Amino acid sequence: MSKVTTFDVLARTYDAGFTESITGGAQRRTTYKWLRPLLAGNAMQLLEINCGTGTDACWMAQKGHSVTATDASPAMIEKAQRKAALTPAPHQPLFQTCAFDELYTTFQGRQFDRIVSNFAGLNCVSPAAITGLSKQFYQLLQPGGYFAVVLFGKYCLWETMYYLLKAQPRQAFRRWTNKEVMVPLTAQVQQPVHYYSIKTFAQLMKPLQLIQKKPVGLCIPPSWMEGYMQQHRRFFQTLVKWEERTANASFATSLADHAFLLFKKEAQ
Numbered sequence: 001m002s003k004v005t006t007f008d009v010l011a012r013t014y015d016a017g018f019t020e021s022i023t024g025g026a027q028r029r030t031t032y033k034w035l036r037p038l039l040a041g042n043a044m045q046l047l048e049i050n051c052g053t054g055t056d057a058c059w060m061a062q063k064g065h066s067v068t069a070t071d072a073s074p075a076m077i078e079k080a081q082r083k084a085a086l087t088p089a090p091h092q093p094l095f096q097t098c099a100f101d102e103l104y105t106t107f108q109g110r111q112f113d114r115i116v117s118n119f120a121g122l123n124c125v126s127p128a129a130i131t132g133l134s135k136q137f138y139q140l141l142q143p144g145g146y147f148a149v150v151l152f153g154k155y156c157l158w159e160t161m162y163y164l165l166k167a168q169p170r171q172a173f174r175r176w177t178n179k180e181v182m183v184p185l186t187a188q189v190q191q192p193v194h195y196y197s198i199k200t201f202a203q204l205m206k207p208l209q210l211i212q213k214k215p216v217g218l219c220i221p222p223s224w225m226e227g228y229m230q231q232h233r234r235f236f237q238t239l240v241k242w243e244e245r246t247a248n249a250s251f252a253t254s255l256a257d258h259a260f261l262l263f264k265k266e267a268q
Helices: 003-011 014-019 022-039 055-062 074-085 100-107 127-140 157-165 198-204 223-231 233-245 250-255
Strands: 045-049 066-071 094-097 112-117 141-152 181-184 190-193 209-216 258-264
Touching: 003 074, 014 022, 014 223, 022 055, 022 112, 022 141, 022 209, 022 223, 022 233, 022 258, 045 055, 045 100, 055 066, 055 074, 066 074, 066 100, 074 094, 100 127, 112 127, 127 141, 127 198, 198 209, 198 258, 209 250, 223 233, 250 258
Parallel strands: 045 066, 045 112, 066 094, 112 141
Antiparallel strands: 141 258, 181 190, 209 258
């Protein structure tokens, strides 16, 4: 299946399975904690890639920014447009179907103050393609601009401990490999995923410079634990409080379910 078709199959259930879940919602609020300082001040030109169903684009637009949001999946874009129509904002986000390798040709001649990629979209891109993307981002960013990305954590503590306790070492260490991993999205559809260490990803993103890393989901568990957390709400709220207390534990970023990484294009 093409990547477009792969992500199309998630469009109908993505919000229910992640955006509206208590685990996914809590992790998203953590990413907003790190994004909020980047969006303070005057209205900016923002580019969001792998925007999914548009939740983040709507949130950024509500802050008064001009948001152009892209995704390879037409079904995701269609759902995002419907969501934006119901979300009041000074400027409605502009949604556009656009694959990663089409970004520069699509927006050639434009530059953005910020580029945002939330929740592991770039984990679906090979190392060679990431190198090409970094050059596109560099061209598309204003001097002094920022690229904020949320990737899967390489050594997710929740996932490792959970599957070790279940005596499933292959699952426990699946993120630790440097090889492509086929991840089932549905019973019929699999998606190739790459789990990057922070050091490796930073190397691939040059000449952009990594200036910040923060854990997302160090204490809040992955969304596949949603059922258990729904049944143990008090325990979940305790985990949310621990997440807040460990928010600045940058040394533990790779152990979280996701990693927030901030890159800068140095002013020339």
